[in-house]
Amino acid sequence: MRLTGKTVLLTGGTAGIGEAMARQLKEKEAEVIVTGRSRERLEKMRAAGFQAISADLTTPQGAIDIVDALGEREIDVLINNAGQGVDHDFREGPPDVDAADDCIFANLNTPIRLIAAFVEQLKARPEAAIVNVTSGLAIAPRAGGPVYCATKAGLRAYTQAIRAQLAGTSVNVIEALPPVVDTQMTAARSGSKMSADACARQIVAAIEHDRTEANVGMVKLLKAVHSASPALARRIMLRF
Template sequence: MQIAGKLVLVTGGTDGIGRQIALQLQALGAEVIVTGRNPDRLARARGDGFAVISADLTRPDGVEAVLRGLSERSIDILVNNAGMGTDHDFRVGLPDVADDERTIWLNLHAPIRLITALMTALQTRPEAMIVNVTSGLAIAPSAGSPVYCATKAALRSYTQSLRAQLKGTRIHVLEALPPLVDTAMTTTRSGRKLPPQECARQIVAAMRANANEANVGMVRVLAAVNQVAPWLARRIMIGF
């Protein structure tokens, strides 16, 4: 895909992977709109030259806020990047049901609702793209974060079905599967973390190449293992 001249919406684009995707697309000549919740990060995004929409996508009214913020503007690329995790480990304690609901809304309902609301406009563009950011954990889950894994696996399944529906149309569908990335969400996690700049670079490269999947970093290895031995991929990942 030619990035220059495109109007892009990046959810969760004020920090982490989303911010780096926004910066790299901007550097390639795109006009970028980002969504976020934190006022300081939204102010920084304005300073970076992005249009901003304040929206809490962990709630149903967050999607409406994004649509109002877009007004009559027709985007060319939708990047569903916003995501969160939640503690849901009975070995530690009872989960917080409200946190689970926010995670499910942000990771699954919000992308589906945005795609549905923006589909008609995307179909009018000469060239369009939907990018859904899932996770390597969408391939094989970990024991410690079942709700996060379930939402990402569900979004992966939705993305694959959506790609089949839109085959032969002007809308290309890309799934990006990051590994553990060094962001605010993973500050308490140990282990090797990919810098968000490198994660974004690989995702943007996949966008430019019209790839169907961007298996980022070590997810390439996981995806290869899963192709030949899904049981082994599950065994490797369940302990994380």
């Protein structure tokens, strides 16, 4: 896909991987519309020349706000990047089930709602793409984040299924699977982290080259291990 002149709707585009993608897409002369919750970050992106929509994607109203803000405007690319983590570890105490609900809605329900809202419009474009950002944890979960892992595994399954449904249309359905990336969500985690810019660059390249899956950074190794032995991949990842 040639990104010049394409209109891209990018959720969670005011920080982390999303902001990096927004800036890289703009460099390729795409028109990028971002969503976020922080007023300060939204204003920063507007000042940088982006249209920015305020939307809380942990609730049904978030997707409605995005659709309403766009009105009759058509998009060529939908990138479901927004996501959030949640502490959910019984070894540390009772988890917050309301926070789990927010995570499930933001990471899984909202992407489904946005795809449902825009798929017919995307099918009418000469070339279009849906990009769902999941995680290497969609392949094999870690013990400390079962809810987050479940949402990403669910979005992975959904992506694979709708890719089959949209085969033969103008819509390329892409799954992007980042590793641990240096963002606000992973600030408390130690160990090696990929930069948001480097991660974003691989996802943008996948869009440009019409790939269906972008295994980013160390996820390539995880995917290879999982292909050889799913049980081994699970044992490795569950330790984290």
